[in-house]
Amino acid sequence: QKEVEQDPGPLSVPEGAIVSLNCTYSNSAFQYFMWYRQYSRKGPELLMYTYSSGNKEDGRFTAQVDKSSKYISLFIRDSQPSDSATYLCAMSARGSTLGRLYFGRGTQLTVWP
Amino acid sequence: NAGVTQTPKFRILKIGQSMTLQCTQDMNHNYMYWYRQDPGMGLKLIYYSVGAGITDKGEVPNGYNVSRSTTEDFPLRLELAAPSQTSVYFCASKTGDQPQHFGDGTRLSIL
Numbered sequence: 001q002k003e004v005e006q007d008p009g010p011l012s013v014p015e016g017a018i019v020s021l022n023c024t025y026s027n028s029a030f031q032y033f034m035w036y037r038q039y040s041r042k043g044p045e046l047l048m049y050t051y052s053s054g055n056k057e058d059g060r061f062t063a064q065v066d067k068s069s070k071y072i073s074l075f076i077r078d079s080q081p082s083d084s085a086t087y088l089c090a091m092s093a094r095g096s097t098l099g100r101l102y103f104g105r106g107t108q109l110t111v112w113p
Numbered sequence: 114n115a116g117v118t119q120t121p122k123f124r125i126l127k128i129g130q131s132m133t134l135q136c137t138q139d140m141n142h143n144y145m146y147w148y149r150q151d152p153g154m155g156l157k158l159i160y161y162s163v164g165a166g167i168t169d170k171g172e173v174p175n176g177y178n179v180s181r182s183t184t185e186d187f188p189l190r191l192e193l194a195a196p197s198q199t200s201v202y203f204c205a206s207k208t209g210d211q212p213q214h215f216g217d218g219t220r221l222s223i224l
Protein backbone atom coordinates (compact mmCIF):
# COMPACT_ATOMS: atom_id res chain seq x y z
CA GLN A 1 0.00 0.00 0.00
CA LYS A 2 1.33 3.42 -0.97
CA GLU A 3 1.74 5.81 1.92
CA VAL A 4 -0.37 8.47 0.20
CA GLU A 5 -3.22 7.70 -2.19
CA GLN A 6 -4.77 10.31 -4.48
CA ASP A 7 -7.19 9.82 -7.35
CA PRO A 8 -5.45 11.25 -10.44
CA GLY A 9 -8.72 12.17 -12.17
CA PRO A 10 -8.97 13.95 -14.52
CA LEU A 11 -11.71 16.07 -13.01
CA SER A 12 -13.65 18.49 -15.21
CA VAL A 13 -16.17 20.97 -13.77
CA PRO A 14 -18.00 24.10 -14.96
CA GLU A 15 -17.03 27.54 -13.71
CA GLY A 16 -18.64 28.30 -10.36
CA ALA A 17 -18.78 24.69 -9.19
CA ILE A 18 -17.55 23.49 -5.80
CA VAL A 19 -14.58 21.17 -6.22
CA SER A 20 -13.60 18.50 -3.71
CA LEU A 21 -10.13 16.93 -3.85
CA ASN A 22 -9.10 14.15 -1.49
CA CYS A 23 -6.18 12.07 -0.28
CA THR A 24 -5.90 9.14 2.08
CA TYR A 25 -2.80 8.04 3.92
CA SER A 26 -1.60 5.09 5.98
CA ASN A 27 1.13 6.52 8.24
CA SER A 28 -0.33 7.72 11.54
CA ALA A 29 2.88 9.71 12.22
CA PHE A 30 1.96 12.30 9.59
CA GLN A 31 1.24 15.63 11.27
CA TYR A 32 1.85 18.26 8.58
CA PHE A 33 -0.46 18.37 5.59
CA MET A 34 -0.06 20.43 2.47
CA TRP A 35 -1.77 21.08 -0.81
CA TYR A 36 0.33 22.22 -3.73
CA ARG A 37 -0.99 23.56 -7.03
CA GLN A 38 1.03 22.85 -10.15
CA TYR A 39 0.36 24.61 -13.43
CA SER A 40 1.58 23.04 -16.64
CA ARG A 41 5.37 23.25 -17.01
CA LYS A 42 5.77 24.96 -13.64
CA GLY A 43 6.89 23.86 -10.19
CA PRO A 44 4.51 23.00 -7.33
CA GLU A 45 3.25 26.11 -5.56
CA LEU A 46 2.15 25.89 -1.92
CA LEU A 47 -1.59 26.47 -1.61
CA MET A 48 -2.54 25.36 1.90
CA TYR A 49 -0.56 24.18 4.93
CA THR A 50 -2.11 22.71 8.06
CA TYR A 51 -0.81 21.07 11.19
CA SER A 52 -2.68 18.12 12.76
CA SER A 53 -6.48 17.95 12.51
CA GLY A 54 -9.08 20.56 11.73
CA ASN A 55 -10.02 23.04 9.05
CA LYS A 56 -8.20 25.96 7.51
CA GLU A 57 -9.77 28.49 5.19
CA ASP A 58 -8.07 30.92 2.81
CA GLY A 59 -10.36 32.78 0.46
CA ARG A 60 -12.10 30.28 -1.81
CA PHE A 61 -9.99 27.39 -0.51
CA THR A 62 -10.66 25.21 2.54
CA ALA A 63 -8.39 22.41 3.72
CA GLN A 64 -9.70 19.72 6.06
CA VAL A 65 -7.77 17.08 7.94
CA ASP A 66 -9.43 14.08 9.61
CA LYS A 67 -6.65 12.18 11.34
CA SER A 68 -8.99 9.55 12.77
CA SER A 69 -9.90 8.52 9.21
CA LYS A 70 -6.46 9.36 7.74
CA TYR A 71 -8.21 11.52 5.18
CA ILE A 72 -7.53 15.04 3.94
CA SER A 73 -9.57 17.23 1.61
CA LEU A 74 -9.28 20.46 -0.32
CA PHE A 75 -12.44 22.33 -1.26
CA ILE A 76 -12.51 25.04 -3.89
CA ARG A 77 -15.60 27.28 -3.90
CA ASP A 78 -16.73 29.28 -6.92
CA SER A 79 -14.14 27.58 -9.09
CA GLN A 80 -12.55 29.62 -11.87
CA PRO A 81 -10.83 28.64 -15.14
CA SER A 82 -7.59 29.92 -13.54
CA ASP A 83 -7.93 27.07 -11.01
CA SER A 84 -7.24 24.58 -13.81
CA ALA A 85 -4.07 22.80 -12.67
CA THR A 86 -2.82 19.64 -11.04
CA TYR A 87 -3.32 19.53 -7.26
CA LEU A 88 -0.84 17.54 -5.20
CA CYS A 89 -1.36 16.56 -1.60
CA ALA A 90 1.76 16.14 0.52
CA MET A 91 2.43 15.28 4.13
CA SER A 92 5.26 14.81 6.59
CA ALA A 93 5.84 13.50 10.08
CA ARG A 94 6.47 15.71 13.07
CA GLY A 95 9.92 15.52 14.54
CA SER A 96 11.53 14.52 11.29
CA THR A 97 14.59 16.72 10.87
CA LEU A 98 14.54 15.80 7.22
CA GLY A 99 11.02 17.11 6.81
CA ARG A 100 10.62 14.58 4.04
CA LEU A 101 7.43 15.03 2.07
CA TYR A 102 5.30 12.15 0.87
CA PHE A 103 3.29 13.11 -2.19
CA GLY A 104 0.12 11.85 -3.79
CA ARG A 105 0.07 11.36 -7.56
CA GLY A 106 -1.82 14.61 -8.10
CA THR A 107 -5.36 15.28 -9.39
CA GLN A 108 -5.69 17.08 -12.72
CA LEU A 109 -8.50 19.64 -12.58
CA THR A 110 -10.04 21.51 -15.50
CA VAL A 111 -12.57 24.29 -14.90
CA TRP A 112 -14.37 25.24 -18.11
CA PRO A 113 -16.10 28.58 -18.70
CA ASN B 114 13.36 37.81 -4.22
CA ALA B 115 13.99 35.01 -6.74
CA GLY B 116 13.26 32.04 -4.42
CA VAL B 117 14.48 28.73 -5.89
CA THR B 118 16.12 28.99 -9.32
CA GLN B 119 16.85 26.00 -11.51
CA THR B 120 18.92 25.89 -14.69
CA PRO B 121 18.69 24.81 -17.43
CA LYS B 122 14.93 24.66 -18.05
CA PHE B 123 15.26 22.07 -20.81
CA ARG B 124 18.00 19.71 -21.91
CA ILE B 125 18.40 16.78 -24.27
CA LEU B 126 21.21 14.34 -23.57
CA LYS B 127 22.55 11.31 -25.36
CA ILE B 128 22.86 8.02 -23.50
CA GLY B 129 26.13 7.92 -21.55
CA GLN B 130 26.62 11.69 -21.41
CA SER B 131 26.91 13.53 -18.13
CA MET B 132 25.50 16.83 -16.92
CA THR B 133 24.86 18.92 -13.84
CA LEU B 134 21.48 20.39 -12.97
CA GLN B 135 21.90 23.62 -11.08
CA CYS B 136 19.80 24.79 -8.13
CA THR B 137 20.27 27.94 -6.10
CA GLN B 138 18.09 29.59 -3.44
CA ASP B 139 18.32 33.07 -1.94
CA MET B 140 16.18 32.51 1.17
CA ASN B 141 19.02 31.26 3.41
CA HIS B 142 17.22 27.92 3.81
CA ASN B 143 19.23 25.14 5.39
CA TYR B 144 17.25 22.23 3.93
CA MET B 145 17.42 21.51 0.20
CA TYR B 146 15.95 18.65 -1.84
CA TRP B 147 16.00 17.12 -5.31
CA TYR B 148 12.91 15.35 -6.67
CA ARG B 149 11.98 13.76 -9.94
CA GLN B 150 8.46 13.73 -11.34
CA ASP B 151 7.43 11.20 -13.94
CA PRO B 152 4.18 11.60 -15.93
CA GLY B 153 1.09 10.98 -13.80
CA MET B 154 3.18 10.31 -10.71
CA GLY B 155 3.93 12.19 -7.54
CA LEU B 156 7.36 13.52 -6.73
CA LYS B 157 10.05 11.10 -5.62
CA LEU B 158 12.95 12.22 -3.45
CA ILE B 159 16.41 11.69 -4.97
CA TYR B 160 18.77 13.40 -2.51
CA TYR B 161 18.51 15.92 0.28
CA SER B 162 20.76 18.16 2.36
CA VAL B 163 20.27 19.54 5.86
CA GLY B 164 23.07 22.09 5.51
CA ALA B 165 26.34 22.90 3.77
CA GLY B 166 28.58 19.84 3.65
CA ILE B 167 25.79 17.39 4.64
CA THR B 168 23.91 15.32 2.08
CA ASP B 169 22.06 12.00 2.12
CA LYS B 170 20.16 9.65 -0.16
CA GLY B 171 16.44 9.76 -0.64
CA GLU B 172 14.09 7.22 -2.19
CA VAL B 173 15.63 6.95 -5.70
CA PRO B 174 19.34 7.97 -5.56
CA ASN B 175 20.86 5.49 -8.04
CA GLY B 176 22.55 7.17 -10.99
CA TYR B 177 22.79 10.57 -9.29
CA ASN B 178 25.23 12.48 -7.10
CA VAL B 179 25.00 15.74 -5.19
CA SER B 180 27.21 18.17 -3.30
CA ARG B 181 26.47 21.10 -0.99
CA SER B 182 29.45 23.38 -0.61
CA THR B 183 27.40 26.51 0.17
CA THR B 184 24.02 27.22 1.76
CA GLU B 185 22.70 28.61 -1.52
CA ASP B 186 23.65 25.93 -4.06
CA PHE B 187 22.70 22.27 -4.38
CA PRO B 188 23.71 20.84 -7.80
CA LEU B 189 22.58 17.41 -9.00
CA ARG B 190 24.95 15.42 -11.21
CA LEU B 191 24.11 12.67 -13.69
CA GLU B 192 27.30 10.78 -14.56
CA LEU B 193 26.14 8.28 -17.20
CA ALA B 194 22.76 9.31 -18.51
CA ALA B 195 20.26 6.50 -19.10
CA PRO B 196 16.80 6.62 -20.75
CA SER B 197 15.21 5.82 -17.36
CA GLN B 198 16.42 9.22 -16.15
CA THR B 199 14.16 11.05 -18.58
CA SER B 200 11.99 13.08 -16.23
CA VAL B 201 11.26 16.51 -14.81
CA TYR B 202 13.57 17.41 -11.95
CA PHE B 203 12.56 19.78 -9.17
CA CYS B 204 14.68 21.39 -6.52
CA ALA B 205 13.12 22.60 -3.26
CA SER B 206 14.23 24.29 -0.06
CA LYS B 207 12.86 25.02 3.39
CA THR B 208 13.71 26.15 6.88
CA GLY B 209 12.54 24.75 10.21
CA ASP B 210 8.99 23.36 10.19
CA GLN B 211 7.97 25.57 7.28
CA PRO B 212 6.82 23.94 4.02
CA GLN B 213 9.07 23.39 1.06
CA HIS B 214 9.36 25.93 -1.78
CA PHE B 215 9.96 24.59 -5.27
CA GLY B 216 11.72 25.80 -8.37
CA ASP B 217 10.14 25.55 -11.82
CA GLY B 218 12.01 22.41 -12.79
CA THR B 219 14.40 21.09 -15.42
CA ARG B 220 12.90 18.94 -18.19
CA LEU B 221 15.45 16.33 -19.17
CA SER B 222 15.21 13.95 -22.12
CA ILE B 223 17.77 11.21 -22.69
CA LEU B 224 17.85 9.68 -26.15
